[in-house]
Every structure is written in structure tokens, then in C-alpha cells.
Amino acid sequence: MSTILTRLDNISFTYSSENKEVLNSLSLELEKGGISTILGPNGIGKTTLLYIILGWIKIRKGAVLHKERNMEDFSRKEMGRLIGLVPQYEHISFEYSLLEYVLLGRAPHLNSLQSPGDNDFRIALEALNKVGLAEYSDKSILHLSGGEKQLVLLARSLAQEPELLLLDEPMSNLDLANKIRIITILKSLKKEGVTILLTSHEPEVAASLSDSVILMGSDFSIQQGHVDEILTKENLSRIYNIPIDIKEIDGRKIILWH
Amino acid sequence: MVSAFKPLNKRVLLTLLFSSLILIFLFALFLGRYPATGFMNPGLLWTDPLARKLVLNLRLPRLLTSLLLGITLAGSGMVFQMIFSNPLVEPGFLGVSQGAAFGAAFAIIFLGSSIWVIQGSAAFFAVAGLGLSYLIARRVHFGGWILRLILSGIAVSAVYSAGIGIMKYTADPLSQLPEITFWMLGGLWSVTWREFFIVLPVSVVAMTIILLMRWKLNILSLEDETAFSLGISPGRYRLIFLISATVATAALISVSGIINWVGLIIPHISRGLFRSDTGMSLPAAMLLGGIFTMVCDTIARISFAGEIPLGIITSLVGAVLFIILLLKKNIKVQK
Numbered sequence: 001m002s003t004i005l006t007r008l009d010n011i012s013f014t015y016s017s018e019n020k021e022v023l024n025s026l027s028l029e030l031e032k033g034g035i036s037t038i039l040g041p042n043g044i045g046k047t048t049l050l051y052i053i054l055g056w057i058k059i060r061k062g063a064v065l066h067k068e069r070n071m072e073d074f075s076r077k078e079m080g081r082l083i084g085l086v087p088q089y090e091h092i093s094f095e096y097s098l099l100e101y102v103l104l105g106r107a108p109h110l111n112s113l114q115s116p117g118d119n120d121f122r123i124a125l126e127a128l129n130k131v132g133l134a135e136y137s138d139k140s141i142l143h144l145s146g147g148e149k150q151l152v153l154l155a156r157s158l159a160q161e162p163e164l165l166l167l168d169e170p171m172s173n174l175d176l177a178n179k180i181r182i183i184t185i186l187k188s189l190k191k192e193g194v195t196i197l198l199t200s201h202e203p204e205v206a207a208s209l210s211d212s213v214i215l216m217g218s219d220f221s222i223q224q225g226h227v228d229e230i231l232t233k234e235n236l237s238r239i240y241n242i243p244i245d246i247k248e249i250d251g252r253k254i255i256l257w258h
Numbered sequence: 259m260v261s262a263f264k265p266l267n268k269r270v271l272l273t274l275l276f277s278s279l280i281l282i283f284l285f286a287l288f289l290g291r292y293p294a295t296g297f298m299n300p301g302l303l304w305t306d307p308l309a310r311k312l313v314l315n316l317r318l319p320r321l322l323t324s325l326l327l328g329i330t331l332a333g334s335g336m337v338f339q340m341i342f343s344n345p346l347v348e349p350g351f352l353g354v355s356q357g358a359a360f361g362a363a364f365a366i367i368f369l370g371s372s373i374w375v376i377q378g379s380a381a382f383f384a385v386a387g388l389g390l391s392y393l394i395a396r397r398v399h400f401g402g403w404i405l406r407l408i409l410s411g412i413a414v415s416a417v418y419s420a421g422i423g424i425m426k427y428t429a430d431p432l433s434q435l436p437e438i439t440f441w442m443l444g445g446l447w448s449v450t451w452r453e454f455f456i457v458l459p460v461s462v463v464a465m466t467i468i469l470l471m472r473w474k475l476n477i478l479s480l481e482d483e484t485a486f487s488l489g490i491s492p493g494r495y496r497l498i499f500l501i502s503a504t505v506a507t508a509a510l511i512s513v514s515g516i517i518n519w520v521g522l523i524i525p526h527i528s529r530g531l532f533r534s535d536t537g538m539s540l541p542a543a544m545l546l547g548g549i550f551t552m553v554c555d556t557i558a559r560i561s562f563a564g565e566i567p568l569g570i571i572t573s574l575v576g577a578v579l580f581i582i583l584l585l586k587k588n589i590k591v592q593k
Contacts, residue, residue: 051483054483054486054487055486056483056486056487076489076490076491077489078489079489080487080488080489080490081489083487084487085483085484085487087481087483087484090480090481090484091343091481093343093344093345093479094340094343094345094479094529094534095529095533095534096476096533096534096535097533097535100476100533100534100535104476104477104480104488105488107474107477107488107489107490108488108489108490110473112471112474113470113471114473115472115473115537116473116537140533160488166487
């Protein structure tokens with residue numbers, strides 16, 4: 001029997017500056033140890049949803065529960081150990097080595113006056129190793145390509161060792177090989193019991209990776225369910241508003257657009 | 259530029275910096291214009307009562323204050339640069355220095371010139387200057403964060419400068435004006451043990467807090483949502499760091515007057531040598547800052563019979579160094 005790690009109960013959210021309602025009466029559940037992918041057109045509120053789960057964006061209506069506990073009852077440090085975030089892009093102002101940057105992920109495991117110790121270095125190096133950048137651990141982060149930078153951001157979250165990992169379009173800058181590398185890493189994290197929630201623009205990635213798919217359409221419609229029941233050509237054609245066909249080759253879903 | 263120093267080498271380099279700081283301190287203590295210009299024989303301490311008095315009552319407190327000044331300005335400069343993710347800020351650019359000077363002038367004219375009142379007033383207006391620059395920058399709706407912060411800092415500093423100008427105009431030219439003018443140029447020639455012991459506790463407490471928490475500065479240089487996702491309350495940490503840095507800077511400035519460029523240039527040199535991780539680069543910046551102001555103040559003290567104000571020397575040396583670093587492309591500004 002599976003348990004629920006995170007539950008969103010009837011949440012609504014409006015950006016106060018634009019008075020634009022982004023989410024309305026949304027409910028969903030993240031199963032512990034599962035991979036869920038959020039699909040939906042640009043500007044529909046996928047990133048907003050991630051930030052609400054993280055607690056960075058506060059909601060006025062509804063509740064977010066982690067482990068059946070209200071999010072507000074967690075201390076900041078507890079939250080840092082519970083949830084990690086891989087942002088889609090991050091501006092880096094100063095020159096760090098890759099290892100120093102990945103070490104920042106250890107923050108929730110250190111108290112206010114502590115600096116990372118040997119154990120933290122070991123974990124950070126291991127994280128760099130997982131994304132395939134260990135040999136460049138002393139290289140400057142400012143010299144990385146966009147894709148390598150995304151891998152470093154992932155490594156930082158691996159060093160954080162969260163129970164729930166949120167990723168905002170983690171594969172948007174990656175070439176095919178690195179995309180597969182990330183898929184492999186996420187699958188192995190799942191085996192370690194980590195719960196994963198990512199946003200994506202690629203239904204095929206969602207199909208190859210996810211246990212559950214969350215479709216966000218306009219008019220605040222939301223559908224959550226198993227890949228096979230959600231990723232249908234009717235659903236995809238509806239949310240992206242273009243005719244889409246799905247073919248299955250060697251048991252894998254291929255998306256065709258006309 | 260990738261730093262050539264690995265962690266072990268960095269530790270060696272830090273130790274080297276520390277030893278040179280001690281050596282320069284001892285050397286500067288015996289440099290001066292008595293009995294003749296140049297290096298004084300330390301043996302005179304035991305034989306010449308005037309030399310002893312000079313070294314122990316004049317040079318030693320002044321040298322210690324210049325050391326404290328450099329440590330505080332460089333440490334605070336690093337705090338500002340990391341917190342605002344902006345390698346081009348220093349307390350002088352964000353209304354802190356001008357605010358402190360305004361507060362001091364205000365106290366000299368209206369509140370009487372007790373050193374405690376001057377300090378308190380300087381600290382108050384310094385914090386107000388920083389707060390104002392920050393709030394205005396947040397409300398500007400064009401340009402990147404760096405540009406907005408610098409623009410509003412310049413504007414706030416200019417308002418303070420105008421205020422200082424008005425007060426200078428109305429000040430008593432015999433008693434108050436010289437004191438205010440001293441403030442604007444910056445110098446340590448009037449420092450005695452009294453001034454040193456007044457600024458010592460504030461700056462030592464503030465710099466200790468910053469040193470102990472220094473690794474977290476790395477996290478604060480990230481975007482707020484990332485810092486938040488790492489289990490940090492960015493707002494709370496930022497407040498602790500900013501108040502420590504601003505209060506310590508204001509305390510030192512209330513004794514030394516405005517000393518520019520140290521807080522900008524020293525963190526750059528430190529990051530160039532140690533890279534950005536504040537675990538190493540912050541203590542290194544403090545050591546480098548201490549060395550820098552000790553050397554500058556010794557030059558101010560001995561190069562001419564009449565003193566050159568310290569602020570002029572740090573500006574001259576700092577600005578030239580800055581131009582050199584800019585041309586060597588060692589200063590990276592993005593956004």
C-alpha cells in the first residue's frame with residue numbers, strides 16, 4: 001500500500017499585482033516514492049504550483065499538507081530537509097568551483113554557525129559524480145554551458161538529500177544524452193525512495209518517466225492519473241489546443257503533431 | 259579566472275596573510291618622524307621616555323584603529339556584495355557612509371559633540387540611508403537589480419551630501435566647521451585610546467557574528483527562492499548581516515570620517531585570490547583590509563610633515579587598483 005507524502009487541498013491562488021487568478025480549487029496528491037510530471041501550456045501556472053508546494057508562495061485559500069501535517073507547522077530547516085528545488089534557471093553572480101556550489105545544498109543539514117565538514121564534502125562530490133561532472137569539481141561555475149549548469153543545479157539538490165524533489169523543466173537546456181542522464185538519475189532516486197515532481201513541456205519525457213501525470217489546462221481544469229489514462233490524444237489535443245496524435249512504438253509513446 | 263589555489267594552499271595563503279599582517283603592524287609601529295623620519299630603533303622604548311609615550315599613547319591606538327577600520331570596511335563590503343549579489347556595492351555606495359557623516363555632522367551641530375552621541379547619530383542615519391536605498395531600489399520599475407540599487411544609493415547619498423552642505427554652511431566656522439570637514443575627508447590623526455576603546459566592542463562583536471556565520475553569505479547571494487528552498491529564511495539572515503555590517507561601519511566611520519574604496523576593492527582582491535566561497539574569502543578580505551588601511555594610514559602619517567587625510571589615500575590607491583582590475587577583466591559584473 002502506498003502512502004501520500006504531499007496533499008494539496010482545494011487551493012486557489014491569485015497574483016495580487018495583476019489580479020489574475022492562476023489556480024482555482026486545485027487538489028492533488030503526491031504518492032511517496034512516485035514520480036509525477038506536470039504538463040500544460042506556457043503560463044498556465046506550473047512553476048507557481050511548484051513554488052506553492054515549496055512554501056515560497058503563500059496561498060490564501062486551501063491547505064498544503066506534507067506527511068499529513070500542515071506546511072506552516074514545519075520549521076524552515078525541516079522544510080529544507082524535506083523539499084529540494086531545481087530551478088529552471090539560476091543567475092550566478094560570483095565565481096565558485098562546482099564543488100563549492102554543490103556544497104551549498106548541505107545548508108539545511110548545518111546549523112547557523114556551521115560550515116560544511118568532511119562528510120558534506122563527500123556527499124557533494126558524490127552528487128557531482130552522479131551528474132557526471134566529478135572530474136570538473138574544481139572548475140569555475142561561470143565557464144559552464146547552460147546544460148552543464150542545469151546538471152550542477154540538480155547535483156546541489158542531490159546533496160541536499162530531500163524527501164521531495166521539485167524540478168522546474170529540468171531538461172529544457174539539455175542535449176539528448178544529458179536528458180537521458182537526468183531520466184536515469186531521477187529513476188534511481190525513485191528507487192532510493194525520493195518523491196519527485198517535475199514540470200515539463202515534453203509528453204514523451206513524462207511518458208517514459210512518470211508514475212502519474214498532472215495535466216493543467218486552461219479554465220483551471222486539472223487531471224491527475226496514471227500515464228496511460230491521462231496521456232491520450234484527446235487530452236493533449238485539448239490542453240495544447242492543436243491536433244495531436246499518439247503512436248506506440250516498442251511499447252513507448254511517440255507524440256505526433258500536424 | 260580560476261583560482262590557482264586548492265583548499266590546502268588557500269589555508270597556507272591565509273596563514274601567510276595573517277603573518278604579514280602581524281609583521282606590517284610591528285613595522286608600522288616603529289615607522290614615523292621621530293627621532294628622524296624612518297624606522298625607529300625599538301630599543302628607544304626603554305631609554306627614551308618621549309619615544310615610549312609616542313609609540314604607546316599615539317601610534318599604538320592609531321595603528322590598532324586603522325587595523326580595525328580595514329577589517330570592518332572590508333568585511334562589511336564583502337557582506338554587502340554577497341547580500342545584494344552585486345560585486346559593485348560597498349557601504350559608500352548605498353548611503354551608509356554619507357548617512358554616517360550626515361549623522362555625525364548633525365550631532366556636532368545640534369546635539370553637542372560627545373563621542374557617544376556622535377556615534378549613535380552616525381549609526382542611526384547610516385542604517386536609515388541603507389534602508390532608504392534598498393526601499394527605493396525595490397520600487398523602481400526599470401533596469402536590473404544592480405543598476406537600481408546603485409542609482410538609488412547615489413540619490414540617497416546625494417541627499418545626505420546636500421544636508422551636510424547646508425549644515426556646513428550654517429556651522430560655526432571656528433569650532434564646528436573644522437570638525438565636520440575632518441569628517442568628510444577622513445583621517446585618524448585625532449585617535450587616542452579613548453576612541454579606540456569606544457569602537458572596539460561594537461566592531462569586534464559585529465565582525466565576530468559575521469565571521470561565525472560567514473558560510474551562510476554564500477546562500478544569501480543566491481536568488482531568494484533558492485535560498486528559501488535550502489531551508490534558510492533569507493530575510494532574517496539578511497537582517498542580521500546587514501545590521502552587523504552597517505552598525506560596525508558607522509561606528510568606525512564616526513571615528514575616522516568617510517573612508518571610501520576599501521570596502522569595494524578589498525573583497526574583489528580577496529575573491530580573486532580565494533574565489534567566492536565566503537568560508538575563505540571573508541576572513542581573507544578582513545586580513546587584506548587590515549593590511550591595506552594600516553599601510554595607507556602609515557603613508558598618510560609619515561610621507562609629509564603635515565598629514566594627508568587617510569580618505570584621500572585610500573581613494574587614490576583603491577581607485578587605481580580598481581582600474582587595473584577592470585582592465586585585467588578580473589572584475590566580472592553580470593546582469
